[in-house]
Amino acid sequence: MHPHRHARLLPRRTRSRPEPLRPSQAEITSGWAWARAFPRRAVGLVVEVCRAGRRRLARLLLGVLALVLLLLLLGAGLTEIWQIVLTLALGALVLAVSYDHRVMGGSIVLVLGLSLVGTLAGPRWSPAVFTAPLAPTTRDTSIGGQVETVPVGTYEVRTIQVSVPQADGQEVPALLRQPVGAPTPTAGVVFLHGAGTQTIEGFAEQAEALASAGATTIVPDKPMKDYTLTERDYVSMAADYAGSVEFLRSLEEVDELRVGLYAESEGGYPGVVLAAQDSRIAFLVLASAPVVPIRQQAAFAMDSYLREVGVPDPLLDIIPRILGSQELPGGWFKYADFDVSAYERHLRVPVLMLYGTEDSSMPVLQGPKTVWESMQEAGNDQLTVRYYAGANHGLKLGTSTEGPLVPGVTRDLARWVTGLPETGGAEPRVAGAASTQVYWAQVPERTRWYASGDLMLVTALLGLGLLGLSAVLWGAGQLPRLRGGHGLDLPAPLGRWAVSLGLSVTASWVLYLAYVLTVARLALNRTSNLWISYGGWVVAQGAALMTVVLLVKLVGRAWLMRGHVRRDGGGRWLTRPAGAVLLTALGGTLVQLMFLAYWGLFPLLL
Numbered sequence: 001m002h003p004h005r006h007a008r009l010l011p012r013r014t015r016s017r018p019e020p021l022r023p024s025q026a027e028i029t030s031g032w033a034w035a036r037a038f039p040r041r042a043v044g045l046v047v048e049v050c051r052a053g054r055r056r057l058a059r060l061l062l063g064v065l066a067l068v069l070l071l072l073l074l075g076a077g078l079t080e081i082w083q084i085v086l087t088l089a090l091g092a093l094v095l096a097v098s099y100d101h102r103v104m105g106g107s108i109v110l111v112l113g114l115s116l117v118g119t120l121a122g123p124r125w126s127p128a129v130f131t132a133p134l135a136p137t138t139r140d141t142s143i144g145g146q147v148e149t150v151p152v153g154t155y156e157v158r159t160i161q162v163s164v165p166q167a168d169g170q171e172v173p174a175l176l177r178q179p180v181g182a183p184t185p186t187a188g189v190v191f192l193h194g195a196g197t198q199t200i201e202g203f204a205e206q207a208e209a210l211a212s213a214g215a216t217t218i219v220p221d222k223p224m225k226d227y228t229l230t231e232r233d234y235v236s237m238a239a240d241y242a243g244s245v246e247f248l249r250s251l252e253e254v255d256e257l258r259v260g261l262y263a264e265s266e267g268g269y270p271g272v273v274l275a276a277q278d279s280r281i282a283f284l285v286l287a288s289a290p291v292v293p294i295r296q297q298a299a300f301a302m303d304s305y306l307r308e309v310g311v312p313d314p315l316l317d318i319i320p321r322i323l324g325s326q327e328l329p330g331g332w333f334k335y336a337d338f339d340v341s342a343y344e345r346h347l348r349v350p351v352l353m354l355y356g357t358e359d360s361s362m363p364v365l366q367g368p369k370t371v372w373e374s375m376q377e378a379g380n381d382q383l384t385v386r387y388y389a390g391a392n393h394g395l396k397l398g399t400s401t402e403g404p405l406v407p408g409v410t411r412d413l414a415r416w417v418t419g420l421p422e423t424g425g426a427e428p429r430v431a432g433a434a435s436t437q438v439y440w441a442q443v444p445e446r447t448r449w450y451a452s453g454d455l456m457l458v459t460a461l462l463g464l465g466l467l468g469l470s471a472v473l474w475g476a477g478q479l480p481r482l483r484g485g486h487g488l489d490l491p492a493p494l495g496r497w498a499v500s501l502g503l504s505v506t507a508s509w510v511l512y513l514a515y516v517l518t519v520a521r522l523a524l525n526r527t528s529n530l531w532i533s534y535g536g537w538v539v540a541q542g543a544a545l546m547t548v549v550l551l552v553k554l555v556g557r558a559w560l561m562r563g564h565v566r567r568d569g570g571g572r573w574l575t576r577p578a579g580a581v582l583l584t585a586l587g588g589t590l591v592q593l594m595f596l597a598y599w600g601l602f603p604l605l606l
Contacts, residue, residue, distance in 0.1 A: 034101040041097035080120055087116045106552040111545065111602060118597040123320040123445035127303060130437045133365035134372060134385060137428045141386045141408045143415040145426030150213055152414050155179035157211040161200065164220050164247045167239040174220035174244060175200040177211035178253060185255035187215040187282070187417055188248035192241055192274075194265030194288070196394070196401060198222035206262065209410035214418050216254050220244045230332035234340070238270035242278065249280075258282045260349070260417070265289065265362075265393065269340050276343035283420055284347065285413065287354045288393050291344075291367035292441045295336040299323045300441035301361040305523035308360060311533045314600040315519070320444035321599065344374035350382040350424030351375065352416050354409065356391025357433045360526075363441035368430070382424040386412055387432030399526050463595055466588030467502050473581045490578050491561060497554045498585040504550050505592045508543040512601055515540045544593065544601050551589055558582065 050057065064085060071081045091109045098105025158178045163171040179186060189210055191203045200219050207217040223240035226233050241261075249256035260283035263271025268289030275284045290297035302319045323336075351371060355364040368385045375383055388408060394401040395409050416423045477488020490498065515536040522529060562573050574582065596602065 031101060031104045034098070034104050038094075038097060042093055045093065045096055083116065083119050087112050102556055103549065103553050106556065107545075107549045110548050110552060114548070114593055114597040114602045117594055118314075118600055118602050121598050122317070122447055123324050125303070125316045125319045125444070127300075127439035127442055130363075130366060130440050132369070133437065134368050134430045136385075136387060136431050136434060138431045139389075139433060140428075141388065141412050141432045143384070143412050143419065143423050143426060144428060145419055145423045147419040147422040149415045149419045149423075152209045152213045152410050155182050155212050155214060157208055162218075162247070164218070165243040166223060166225075167236065167243065168225070172221040172223070173200050174218050174247070175207070177207050177217045177219075179211050179214050179216065182214040184253045185258070186253060187420070188251075188254040188259035189215055189217045189262050189285075189417060190241060190244045190248060190259070191217065191219045192261060192263040192267035192271045193222040194267045196265065198224065203262070203264070205405055206410065206413060210414055210417060213414035215414070216248060216251065218244050218248055232335040234269040234335065234338055235273055238273035238277065241270055241274055245274070245278065245281070256280070258420070260284060260420075262287065262413075263289065266294075269338060272340045272343045272347065275349055276346040279348075281349055283350045283352070283417065283424070285352045285354070285417070286367075286371070287395060288356065288359055288362055289353065289367060290362055290441075291340070291370050292363060293337050293339050293443075295323055296441045296443055297362065298336070299444045300363050300439070303439060304360040305526075306519070308526065309519055309522045309528050309533050310530055311519060312537050315516075315537065317600045318516075321447060324444040324447040341370070341374055344371055345377045347371075347375050348378055348380050350420060351384070352413070353383070353385045354388070354395060354413070355386070355435065356388050356393065356395050356406070357435045358390055359393045361393055363437055364435050365437040366441050383429065384416060384424070384426070385430040385432075387435045389433035459591070460595060463505075463588050463591035466584045466591060467506070468588075470498070470502065470581050470584035470588060473577065473584065477577050477581070488575070488577050488581065490582060491573070494554070494558060494561070494582060497550070497557070498582060501547070501550050501554055501589050502585055504543070504547040505589045508540065508547050508596060508601075509592060511536075511540040511543050512596060512599070541601055544596050547589065547593060551586070551593070555586065 067085065067088075068081055071084060091112045094105050094108045094112075098108075156179075158180050160176045160178070162174050162176050164174045165171055189207070191207060193202060197203070199221055203217075203219050207219055210217050220241070220243075223237045225240070226236060245259055245261075248254050248259050257280065260281055261271045261275060262285040264287040268286045268291065271284060271286065271289075275281045292300075299319050302323070303316065306316060306319075353368050353371065355362065355367070357364070364387070368383070372383050375381065386408075388395060388406045390397055391406040391409075392399060392401070395405050396403050397406055419426075474488060479487070481487040489495065515532075518532055518536060522532065
């Protein structure tokens with residue numbers, strides 16, 4: 001029997017776990033202890049400064065006063081100065097009491113700095129409360145006056161497709177509707193398209209109703225020359241619509257002195273221009289017209305929609321930061337500042353304005369008030385305004401632009417047009433359901449020079465470009481490995497941490513954009529979901545704040561490793577290529593965080 005052999009047990013090789021970039025449990029515990037000790041430390045530091053002597057305290061106060069004076073000279077307001085001084089003081093205090101927890105202190109200081117960027121780098125949104133509207137005197141929208149008119153549906157309608165000339169000599173199709181058996185010559189109505197329609201099939205219900213009540217109508221294709229998302233010329237569009245006006249005037253069945261315009265929404269701009277330029281235009285109907293320049297209308301609509309959805313106040317500041325740019329990339333959207341008020345002051349014809357009480361996109365009270373004041377300058381008081389309960393921007397019920405017009409629209413439109421000139425000044429002038437407009441549609445405050453035009457686009461791409469460059473440099477540094485050589489290496493754990501940082505800031509942007517797009521969808525659908533509008537904001541903010549912590553931790557570790565190498569008398573702690581990779585990753589992350597701060601993701605100071 002062989003003696004029993006004991007097997008020799010070798011020690012088990014264990015693989016060390018890589019140190020994570022995310023805050024460890026020990027760091028979280030330490031941070032919580034720091035937070036609890038912060039009030040006591042802060043008070044102690046303030047007391048120590050106050051006891052340090054009058055001379056030192058006086059120097060400190062003189063420094064603050066010099067900073068305030070400098071900011072005043074630079075044009076800063078008192079609120080901005082308070083925010084700057086408060087942030088700098090709080091940052092200095094946090095750093096001073098964070099000698100044993102640099103990650104926590106550095107993260108708070110960086111968040112304060114980013115919040116200051118978010119507060120001061122762009123305009124804030126604080127619209128003025130609207131006052132002094134033209135209030136309805138009765139809920140009945142019927143058009144008054146003693147003149148007799150026939151109701152809608154009295155005459156059969158003959159529909160003919162014709163061609164009408166435009167200013168450049170080209171012709172576009174148009175749909176002509178004529179009342180069969182109506183006394184001639186009739187009134188004539190040219191329809192001007194808004195942004196939502198552009199073919200002869202538009203305005204079918206309005207045009208049919210007017211024709212059945214004794215008026216001749218024509219719906220041309222929208223003039224699309226130089227009409228794009230980024231470029232529009234409303235004066236040129238007015239000249240093109242003039243061809244349809246002349247076409248109606250040339251018809252034997254139409255009274256050339258009774259031809260007017262029906263302009264819907266955006267069509268109100270060329271409609272007002274044409275009515276002011278052509279002294280023979282007999283009347284003007286403005287349906288759901290913005291009246292104010294598009295930049296003001298868009299700001300008003302964004303504000304209304306976001307408040308209906310219910311969003312955190314900091315998100316409202318994106319309104320002037322999007323719409324306050326006077327020089328958009330590529331010189332686009334110059335038409336956003338087209339001011340039609342100069343033409344309104346030359347309106348000498350009767351004007352009918354139609355609005356729905358559920359139209360949140362238009363300044364439904366400010367529009368008539370503005371037109372009324374402009375018409376007064378021309379000595380014209382023939383303004384009639386109607387508000388329809390429950391009607392949307394298309395003067396239809398619900399949120400859809402499909403379906404029939406709300407009751408009363410075609411009746412009032414037909415009587416007002418066919419009863420002119422008597423109905424132009426008939427009472428009641430303002431009637432219908434009570435409508436609300438809480439804030440003025442006002443011009444957004446201008447963005448700073450660095451947030452306008454192409455520079456803003458370049459800045460937006462800079463952060464992504466730096467992160468991408470970091471990845472490209474790292475990839476290029478691995479090519480020698482294909483030939484059996486040494487590739488580029490970042491000292492552990494900096495390489496893994498840099499990758500995690502880039503992914504974190506990218507995730508922050510993705511979450512923020514997803515949140516904004518989701519809120520926009522809620523706004524367009526006129527729905528509200530507080531879990532999304534507030535919960536999504538908290539999630540996006542949380543991701544951005546985590547990125548700040550990771551950035552501070554990575555910079556702190558890199559600084560610590562650099563110090564160790566220098567103290568030990570070593571050489572370079574990073575090769576130049578590795579340093580380029582690390583610096584571009586850090587720079588790209590910081591630019592992205594600053595851009596997120598500009599768009600309000602970090603808590604703004606009050």
